[in-house]
Amino acid sequence: MAPPAERTGSPWLVVLTISLALVVLALVAIGLRTAGGGNETPDVVEVPSRRDNVPTTQSPSTSSPSTSPSTTTPAAGGSTTSVPKVDTTTPRVKVNDQDGRFEVTVPRSWLNVPTASGDQNQWSLLAQAPDGTLNQTPFVFAVRWAASEGCTLQQCAAQVVARIDTTFPGVTAATASDSVGGLSAIRIDATAADQRVVAWVVVKGDRYWVVQLRGPVDGFETMLGTVRGVVASMSFG
Numbered sequence: 068m069a070p071p072a073e074r075t076g077s078p079w080l081v082v083l084t085i086s087l088a089l090v091v092l093a094l095v096a097i098g099l100r101t102a103g104g105g106n107e108t109p110d111v112v113e114v115p116s117r118r119d120n121v122p123t124t125q126s127p128s129t130s131s132p133s134t135s136p137s138t139t140t141p142a143a144g145g146s147t148t149s150v151p152k153v154d155t156t157t158p159r160v161k162v163n164d165q166d167g168r169f170e171v172t173v174p175r176s177w178l179n180v181p182t183a184s185g186d187q188n189q190w191s192l193l194a195q196a197p198d199g200t201l202n203q204t205p206f207v208f209a210v211r212w213a214a215s216e217g218c219t220l221q222q223c224a225a226q227v228v229a230r231i232d233t234t235f236p237g238v239t240a241a242t243a244s245d246s247v248g249g250l251s252a253i254r255i256d257a258t259a260a261d262q263r264v265v266a267w268v269v270v271k272g273d274r275y276w277v278v279q280l281r282g283p284v285d286g287f288e289t290m291l292g293t294v295r296g297v298v299a300s301m302s303f304g
Contacts, residue, residue, distance in 0.1 A: 227277055238258065
């Protein structure tokens with residue numbers, strides 16, 4: 068009888084071979100991880116959701132209104148729904164007239180309203196409804212300019228008062244000294260029935276500007292508070 072064939076390896080040798088292979092693979096994996104450490108995916112940054120129902124304006128901007136803490140409004144069945152409150156005063160965009168004679172910074176949420184006149188810029192102010200949407204209001208902020216033709220600040224202001232008297236017969240406009248953009252100004256305040264107008268007149272060189280807010284008496288003071296900050300941002304060239 069022929070002797071059994073001689074085995075080429077013993078079990079302990081096979082186990083040793085497999086163990087060495089596993090060690091080599093582990094070392095390779097560690098090396099690859101170390102080499103690629105700079106390309107690891109960073110933690111995901113979560114951005115909180117928000118309502119963004121802001122109409123597009125004609126002024127260039129890539130910003131959108133930010134949101135402040137939510138308000139709570141009643142829902143059907145007596146429950147409440149949290150509505151994000153839109154910040155309608157920031158961010159802001161700078162606007163110039165065509166020849167760069169003045170600059171004003173207005174809230175991004177204001178709706179730029181085109182006019183047929185090339186010597187006026189105007190915006191419709193927006194307000195947030197209880198359901199969170201932004202709606203156009205009857206309040207309008209406008210900047211109008213014209214050649215001064217040599218008139219003084221008082222004379223230019225008198226022209227504006229005369230126009231207000233024509234628009235609102237029987238109304239006496241109150242005037243007071245003020246300043247806008249570092250220049251002397253005259254503030255005009257007139258109220259007729261349920262409408263009110265507050266305007267500032269500024270003269271520099273061969274041009275004068277009329278900056279005004281007009282709208283219903285109800286809610287006017289609230290809107291005027293925002294407009295005062297806008298007027299304070301103005302500069303004239």
